[in-house]
Amino acid sequence: MNKIKILILSFCFFHFSFPKDHTFHSDFGLEWCYFVGHLESASGKQFGYELSFFRLKFLNDTDWNPEVFPVHFAISDFTNKKHRTSQTIKRTIGDLSGYSDKSIYSGDYHFQIISKDKFHIKAKSKSKDLTLDLDLEGNGKILVHGKDGLSIKSNTNPSIFSYYYSYPRLKSKGTLFVDGKIETITSGDSWMDHEWSERNAKSIPSLATGETGWDWICLSDEVGGDYVFFRFRESPKSPPEIFGTYRNPKGKVTSWSKPGQIQMESIGSFWKSPDTKIEYPLHWQIRYPEGEWLVFPIFNEQEFDGIKTTSTIYWEGGVEAKDPIQKKSAKGYLELKGYKKPKEWWEF
Numbered sequence: 001m002n003k004i005k006i007l008i009l010s011f012c013f014f015h016f017s018f019p020k021d022h023t024f025h026s027d028f029g030l031e032w033c034y035f036v037g038h039l040e041s042a043s044g045k046q047f048g049y050e051l052s053f054f055r056l057k058f059l060n061d062t063d064w065n066p067e068v069f070p071v072h073f074a075i076s077d078f079t080n081k082k083h084r085t086s087q088t089i090k091r092t093i094g095d096l097s098g099y100s101d102k103s104i105y106s107g108d109y110h111f112q113i114i115s116k117d118k119f120h121i122k123a124k125s126k127s128k129d130l131t132l133d134l135d136l137e138g139n140g141k142i143l144v145h146g147k148d149g150l151s152i153k154s155n156t157n158p159s160i161f162s163y164y165y166s167y168p169r170l171k172s173k174g175t176l177f178v179d180g181k182i183e184t185i186t187s188g189d190s191w192m193d194h195e196w197s198e199r200n201a202k203s204i205p206s207l208a209t210g211e212t213g214w215d216w217i218c219l220s221d222e223v224g225g226d227y228v229f230f231r232f233r234e235s236p237k238s239p240p241e242i243f244g245t246y247r248n249p250k251g252k253v254t255s256w257s258k259p260g261q262i263q264m265e266s267i268g269s270f271w272k273s274p275d276t277k278i279e280y281p282l283h284w285q286i287r288y289p290e291g292e293w294l295v296f297p298i299f300n301e302q303e304f305d306g307i308k309t310t311s312t313i314y315w316e317g318g319v320e321a322k323d324p325i326q327k328k329s330a331k332g333y334l335e336l337k338g339y340k341k342p343k344e345w346w347e348f
Helices: 003-009
Strands: 028-041 046-057 067-077 082-090 097-099 103-106 109-113 118-124 130-137 150-152 161-178 181-199 213-221 226-233 241-247 253-256 263-266 284-288 291-297 303-306 312-323 328-337
Touching (some): 028 161, 028 328, 046 109, 067 130, 067 303, 067 312, 181 213, 181 328, 213 284, 291 328
Antiparallel strands (some): 028 046, 046 067, 103 109, 118 130, 161 181, 213 328, 241 253, 263 284, 291 312, 303 312, 312 328
16 A cells, blocks of 8 residues: 555545435535436326536635535436536525535525435526426435445545445435426436545645546446446546446445456447537446446437536436346436547647
């Protein structure tokens, strides 16, 4: 173990306490708590959604502690293959945003923490033509990543890490307003992810810079297994490092962090966004010690242009997966960050 890793691990262990740790943590520079899910309405339509609450804070030479709270909100109409997005960014001035033990909010986007296992989320676009109102209830089985929640993102640079847990299989019911129509959500499964890192950061935290990139996927299979696979790149020229977490139907959790334990490779051609011209790998083959997944998008057009709030453009959307060996299937969400528009032939 190198000296950097020893130094980091010596002060980084963190004991989770719920529901307290569902909210934001004021001592850290970067944090996000987000929800994704697959929903079904009373009319029989299939939808996916993303609702991401971010928090960024860093110290400067005057000890001023600015905090900003971006939110990203998207609805994917799986039935009609349409993708709608909305976003905001607020400060605490005028009580436009903030957080407590019971809630996180920014503008018209709210996350209410009712208990360890019960939540309520509300999202309303500025134009009010895209809204979401869901009750979420978990089964008590929170999934902790890495070593007791310490998730190292790079073995070559272990100073890049986060505290990280997920809450899969949140039963979801409520309402959705999209394309001028209210949809009653009668069933669905949501996935909550929560990460925070870099205590008392004096610059933009490493995971928030434009240099880093990753391919992240969460899957819940039909027999009770939950998976996270994470392919991290510290910079565009850095070789990817792959990490994973698997909880089997009986509740046993396995983490993979050593090189070669997981192979996660894009297959097939890239999809080129007609709006940003960025090319994304949307089809993946994932091999892990317990099996194999072939992952594909429910439809291609699920890009999020967050330049106005977080200065990032990424692909995040609903996916399905097949295990060709064990003959099982799964649903989940895929996020691709760090892909940029390729240069045209006349650019140097």
